Amino acid sequence: MEVLLDFGARFVHQLQSPTLAFLLGGILIAALGSRLTIPDAIYKFIVFMLLLKVGMKGGMAIGEADIGAMLLPALIAVFMGCLIVIIGRYTLALLPGIRTEDGIATAGLFGAVSGSTLAAGTVVLESEGIPYEPWAVALYPFMDIPALVLAIVLASVYLKKKKDGAGEKVAIWPIVKESLQGSALSALLLGIALGLFTNPDRVFESFYEPLFRGLLSVLMLIMGIEAYARLNELRRVAHWFAVYAAIAPLMNGLIAFGLGTIAHYLVGFSPGGVVLLAVIAGSSSDISGPPTLRAGIPTANPSSYIGSSTSVGTPVAIALGIPLYIGLAQAVFGA
Incomplete structure (x- = not known):
C-alpha cells in the first residue's frame, strides 16, 4: 500500500511539474479555441538554447571524468540507448492502431535520459550512503544521443519506404548524416x-542556467497546442502507450543493471554506479528528447511520447525503479 501511495504522490507531482503542467496548459487553451500562436522562429531559437545548454553540461561532465575507467560503462550506455529504441520499434510501434512514427518517437524518448530522474537517483544514493563514481552522472549523453539519433533514423527510413514503396532499397548513411546535421542534434553536439x-x-552559470526552466516551459506550451490538434489520433490507442510507459522503465532499468553488474566484475564499476x-x-x-524528436520526426504526435513519458514513465522510474535497483544492489553486492 505504501508503494502505491508513493506512486500516486509522484504521479500528482508530475502533473504539477513545469514539463507536464505547461503541456497540459497548451492543450487546454487550444481546446478552448484560443488563437495563441508562437512564431516558428521563436520556437527554433528556444530549442537551440535548450539543447546547447544540455550539451554544454554533458560536455563539462565528460571533461572532468576518468575516461579510461568510464570506457566500458559508456559503451554499455550507448548499447542501452540503441537497444531501448530497437525494442520499442519492434513492440510498441507494431501494436494495433499505433502509427509507426509515434511508436518509434516514444521509444526514442524512453531511450533518452531524464536529468531530473538522474538527479533523484544521486540524492537517494547519497542518503543511503552508497558511493558511486563522480563521473557516473556523465554517462547520460552516451545513452541520450544514440537513442535520439537512432529513433530519428528508423522513423526516417520507415517514412521513406512508405513514400517510395516497401520494395525500394533505402540508403541508410544519407539519413544518418542528415539526422546528425539537423538543427536539434547539431545544437546538442555543438x-x-x-x-x-x-x-x-x-x-x-550566468546566462544559460537561469534561462533554462523558463524557456522549457514555453516550449512545452507550444507542444501542448500542437498536441491538441492531434489528440483524436491518440484517443483510440492511448492504453497501449500507458502499458508501454508502465513496463518499459523497469524492463530497461533491469537490463542495464545486469550489464552494469558485468562491468562491476570486469572493471570494478561501483555498485552505486551500477544503480x-x-x-x-x-x-x-x-x-533534450521532446524538442529533438519534434524537429527530427515532425509527423509524430507529441501527445503520445510526451504524455506517456511524463504522466506514467517518470513516476514509475522514480517511485518504483530507484528503490528496486538499490535493493538489488544491496542484495547482489552487499552495498
Whole structure:
C-alpha cells in the first residue's frame, strides 16, 4: 500500500511539474479555441538554447571524468540507448492502431535520459550512503544521443519506404548524416564540444542556467497546442502507450543493471554506479528528447511520447525503479 501511495504522490507531482503542467496548459487553451500562436522562429531559437545548454553540461561532465575507467560503462550506455529504441520499434510501434512514427518517437524518448530522474537517483544514493563514481552522472549523453539519433533514423527510413514503396532499397548513411546535421542534434553536439573542449562555466552559470526552466516551459506550451490538434489520433490507442510507459522503465532499468553488474566484475564499476546506470536506462527524457524528436520526426504526435513519458514513465522510474535497483544492489553486492 505504501508503494502505491508513493506512486500516486509522484504521479500528482508530475502533473504539477513545469514539463507536464505547461503541456497540459497548451492543450487546454487550444481546446478552448484560443488563437495563441508562437512564431516558428521563436520556437527554433528556444530549442537551440535548450539543447546547447544540455550539451554544454554533458560536455563539462565528460571533461572532468576518468575516461579510461568510464570506457566500458559508456559503451554499455550507448548499447542501452540503441537497444531501448530497437525494442520499442519492434513492440510498441507494431501494436494495433499505433502509427509507426509515434511508436518509434516514444521509444526514442524512453531511450533518452531524464536529468531530473538522474538527479533523484544521486540524492537517494547519497542518503543511503552508497558511493558511486563522480563521473557516473556523465554517462547520460552516451545513452541520450544514440537513442535520439537512432529513433530519428528508423522513423526516417520507415517514412521513406512508405513514400517510395516497401520494395525500394533505402540508403541508410544519407539519413544518418542528415539526422546528425539537423538543427536539434547539431545544437546538442555543438554544446557537448563546447563543454568538453572550452571553458564555458561562467557564461553557462550566468546566462544559460537561469534561462533554462523558463524557456522549457514555453516550449512545452507550444507542444501542448500542437498536441491538441492531434489528440483524436491518440484517443483510440492511448492504453497501449500507458502499458508501454508502465513496463518499459523497469524492463530497461533491469537490463542495464545486469550489464552494469558485468562491468562491476570486469572493471570494478561501483555498485552505486551500477544503480545510476539502471536509473538513466529506466528514465525517459524531459529536456533534450521532446524538442529533438519534434524537429527530427515532425509527423509524430507529441501527445503520445510526451504524455506517456511524463504522466506514467517518470513516476514509475522514480517511485518504483530507484528503490528496486538499490535493493538489488544491496542484495547482489552487499552495498
